[in-house]
Amino acid sequence: MKESLLTGLAAIVGPRWVRHRRAELATYTMDGLPTHESWPGVVVIPGSRHELIDVMKALHASKTPFVARGAGTGLSGGALAEGNAVLVALTRLNHILSVDPASRRAVVEPGVVNARLSEAVLPYGLQYVPDPSSQTACTIGGNVAENAGGPHCLKAGVTTNHVTDLEIILPDGSLARLGSTHGDAWGPDLVGLFVGSEGMFGIACSITVRLEPIPPAVRTMLADFPGIRAASEAVSAIIASGIVPAALEMMDQSCVQAVEASIYAAGYPTDAAAVLLVELDGQPEGVAAEHAVVEPLLRAHGARHVLTAESAADRARLWQGRKKAFGAMGRIAPDLVVQDAVVPRSALPDVLDRISEIRDRYALHISNVFHAGDGNLHPNISFDRRNLELASRVREASREIMTVCVAAGGSITGEHGVGNDKLDYMPLIFDAETLGAMQATRRVFDPGERANPGKVVPIHACREWCASPAARGNGRQQHGSLAEVAHD
């Protein structure tokens, strides 16, 4: 790291907020996915929008690559920086700038923690709907970068459906506004393009989100099944009935046992092969009518018990268990690989059978916890990395699971993003031309390719993109800068 850049950054944010000593960098070598580690060149923690803009200008002037980071709870290695890249931590930009209850909008800085926003608007009877399982810790800025989902995104849609407009800082330090707070913005959906761009287009410094009224009636059902296949068939049956629940989540036995051993024990039956959480919300009459359809469906597909929680405290307990399930995996083994694939709902029973078969063949411990309603699977493979042979089996099995999901008509990520974890899977679903188009789009925002380098689009296919029609034009020149980044 150049001394002049360090001095320059310290002059902007204050020396206290520039981290460059080895021990401090060590704490930033991972995000929520500890199987990937990489050392940033320096970490800078700006304390205001103004400081952030100046930091971005300084990085542009010195042609330094950078990575934006929120709370570091992401699960695809997206918020890791390496080589000379500067990690820009946005945790101090954590102010809710305004709340407009009448128009149901809030404007927030990127470091605002997801759950804090819902707490802040609760007095108005409003909520921010997207609720990733890490919502008590993760930031809205990170949610925007990854287009985060969550249990309640089944009916209400994911992050992109809840962001109306953005003020972004482009990698050259200039500002741009995307979208429109009210009504639809003119022209192409640039907010839709930015949300989910995994930090490769710039940094959102002010985010306007939609708030929704808290539904007048909510019922959460807990159904337990003697078999995973029966549970997944129940999921398909509910969706086929025409009802879209607010949330429809599944956990298998291994997952339930880890949760029930934890401080977040929710009272899930530990002897069931799988449990489903089904939440219905809306007007009381509608909820009652849907409940009258869903409960018999669950029983018809073999549910042993169906419990309905109606008090807010009981519902919260059921959801806490589900949302902290990932964090409870440390009870099984010290290391963890989390997969995140999407399959068509109709393929769920077969795909789950295949995953069980892969688990047995590789003799692995897999816990399934996932958003069953939209077919978003999260097989968690627990292992101990000190066992090298086991670690290699885990890698093989992971790849095989992903191949099965893609073959079933699925996709390689539901909500965790590609980051650096899924780079290798990109060619499974995108051809060279499409990858080239992605790279060309990125260059519109970031011609120098300094924002979150080395993520999402695999570099080794670089030559192919340059040859692709979409990337032709300035491709050759950009190839040079890519190589620079890669070898820095």
Added chain:
Amino acid sequence: MPGSTDPRFAALDPCVHCGFCLPACPTYLATGDEADSPRGRIVLMRALERGEIGAADPALTQHIDACLGCRGCEPACPSGVGYGQGLEAAREILAERRGIAPAARAILTVFSNRLFWRTLLTAAGWFRATGLPARWASGTRLGFGMGMLASTRRHRVPRSFPGFHMPHSAPTVALFRGCVMDTVFRHVNEATRRVLEANGYRVVDINGQGCCGALHEHAGDRKGAESLARQNVKAFGGRANYIVVNSAGCGALLKQYGHLLGTRDGEHFGSRVRDVSELLAAKGPRQGGPLPLDVVYDAPCHLQHAQKVQAEPLAVLNAIPGLRLRLLPGSDKCCGSAGIYSTLHPDMARAVLDDKIRGIAAASPAPRVVTTGNPGCHMHIGAGLRAAGLHATVLHPVELLDESYRVGGLYSRQQ
């Protein structure tokens, strides 16, 4: 990442780096810096244990030292990571290899010797009586110290009462008088004795007791802590059914004397220790007269996390008719006091406290009393309130119950 042989470091193994501990950590909330978070510190502790980063590395020690040790992260962890055990092991390594910082050493020396702390704290009590600390209390570093001292003052003097007649069958309790509690908070000790007697406990006096050793233990001075523990175990012997303590920080260590000393006597001592709220809650407690006050409760970390005593202080407060008790958001978070932490790391301690003070300032209706059962929290929050110009007073829950008993006339007639 796994790899430890020391069982205390191995308690960190279940960490899968999910980050659910971040919002539970007062220092992370104050700085937003991963290096000041439980998850970041676990990375540092593991690197220290493996020798990848040395005990002399100032960047490592800065962030391990900046941990309050409140253990608020433990109940947030789905995997049950033993953060406190890892921290204890890491701090022992640091104390061994680089020694204890001179400022900390000086404070610990004072508390190791009864003559030293009694002289110093008694003088502090006299100084408080001049009224100058209250007048000089402010937000500056010196003014904050003045505010801490000023907030220890007694707020109402109960009339002397003839005492309760105790049947011989009444359970006996020995009051652990402590050091700070026995000097600048002597009135809280007196209130503790009165409310225990009102609830049917016979309080006996034990001479020869000293400081509990918690400050030493937290700073990694295990020898100092052991020596004080042995002195206390000897002084209390087998007398009394219970050893009652009204300081959460002391209680947490007193309960652990068996673990600290590894002796049967230590075990016997620890098993009899109760926080005063535990003994009172076990008796109801008895109801007193009305205190129509807006009160917020702030849970000391060493009570709620280290001792897992959560409901009992609320039961004590709820026994006071008319008291309008509230828990503010963040009332379960550390205030930043953490033993001698606030003296060694004043900036971080204040940054952590600021959040709490803002919450109290924003509460409506404005609380008249903030109540908490630990002298460090009492003084730290008290000074913060003064620095912010708020008029709320800090009181120990026992002081409120005592006042309720006085108002209710429990002390004015022979019982």
